[in-house]
Amino acid sequence: MAKTKSETRERILDVALELFNEQGYDKTSLREIADRLGVTKAALYYHFERKDQILLELHLRLHALSHGMIERLDGLDGPAIVGAWPGIVDELIEQMLANRDLFLLHQRNASAFEQLAGDERHAAENEDLQERFRALLSNESIPLEERVRLAASIGAVFSVMMGAGGMFGDVDAEEVARYARGVVSDLFPVT
C-alpha cells in the first residue's frame, strides 16, 4: 500500500475531475486531459495503468470523505440509526459544501462508476458509503416508512446541494445548506 502521492498524479486527478464534470467521463479522452495539463497522453500512462483507474482514484477520494459517516453508522444498530440520522446527514452536507465537484461527478456519471465494480481494489466494499446506505434501506428492522424517509432525506440533500452552484441564482451556499438542514429536521421531527 505504498501509494506515492506524486505531485503530478494529483494534478492529473484534478484536471480529470474538471473535465469529467464538464463533458462526462466517457466523452472525455485522455488526450484532452493531457492537453489541458500540458503533457502528452503517454505521460498519463506512467501514472495510471488505464483510464478507469483515474475514475477509481477519484472514487477513493470520495471514500476518504465518508470515513466519519461510516464510523458513525458502525456504532449503531438499525433502529438507533434513525435517531442519529440528522447528525449524519449534517456531516454529509458539510462534505458536500467542501467537495461539491466530487459529489457532482459521482451523481452525474453514475453508470460509469457502476462499471468500476469489477475492479480489484474496489472490492473492499463495506467502506463504501453508498453500499452502506443501500444496506440500510433494505434493513427490515426499520419500518418501511422510516426507510423511505432516510432515502428521501439523502435525495433531498443531494438535489439541493448539487443545485446550489448557480441553480438557485446567485445565492450563498451556506444559506442554502441551512435551509437544507431545515428540510431534514422536518423529515425527522424530534418526538
Next chain:
Amino acid sequence: MAKTKSETRERILDVALELFNEQGYDKTSLREIADRLGVTKAALYYHFERKDQILLELHLRLHALSHGMIERLDGLDGPAIVGAWPGIVDELIEQMLANRDLFLLHQRNASAFEQLAGDERHAAENEDLQERFRALLSNESIPLEERVRLAASIGAVFSVMMGAGGMFGDVDAEEVARYARGVVSDLFPVT
C-alpha cells in the same frame, strides 16, 4: 411531422432503453442493441440516422409524460406554484410508477443527455420539464427557503421512487409511493 411509428422502431427503442440502463449509454454499442434484437447493426441505421437519435427519441418519450405537469405549471405564476406543488409532485410520482425505466435512464445518464442539447429538434426547450424546474429554482419572486423545498421534494421523490425497485427489499411500489407523498406533505404543510 410525419413520424411513422413503425413497429420495429419502437422495439429498437425498448431494447436500447434496457441496455442503456444496464450498461450506460456510452458503453452500449449499436452492435449490442442489434444483437439482442436479432438484427444487424446496419438495420438500425434504416430507422435512426445516428446513435444519439435513439437517445433523443427516448428523451421525447419523457417529454410526452410531462405534458400534464407542464400545463399545470403554465397556469400559475411564481408564488402560486408553491401551493399547487404537492399536486404536481403527485403527478410526477404517478408517472414514475408507470415509467420507472425512462426516469432511471435520464437520471443515471445525465451527462449523456446534456450533450444532446446541440441537436436540432431538441431546441424546442420550454416544453422540457427539467428546464422548467430550473427556471423555477432561480425565480426570485419565490423566497429562497421555498425554492429549496421545491428542489428538495423533487430530489426526495426521485431518490425514493428510483430506489423502489429492489432497494427497499421486496416491497410494494405503491406503498412506497404513499410514503413518498407523506414526505412531500411534511415539506409543504397546509397552513
Next chain:
DNA sequence: GTCTATATTTCGATAGAC
C-alpha cells in the same frame, strides 16, 4: 517522468446487393 511514434481495437457510419 516525459516524449515521439505506432500498434490495436472498437465503434459509428456508409455503400450497395437482395
Next chain:
DNA sequence: GTCTATCGAAATATAGAC
C-alpha cells in the same frame, strides 16, 4: 427493411528513445 462488407475516425494503450 434487412443484409454483407467495409470504411474511416477516434480512442486506448504500448514500445522505446531521451
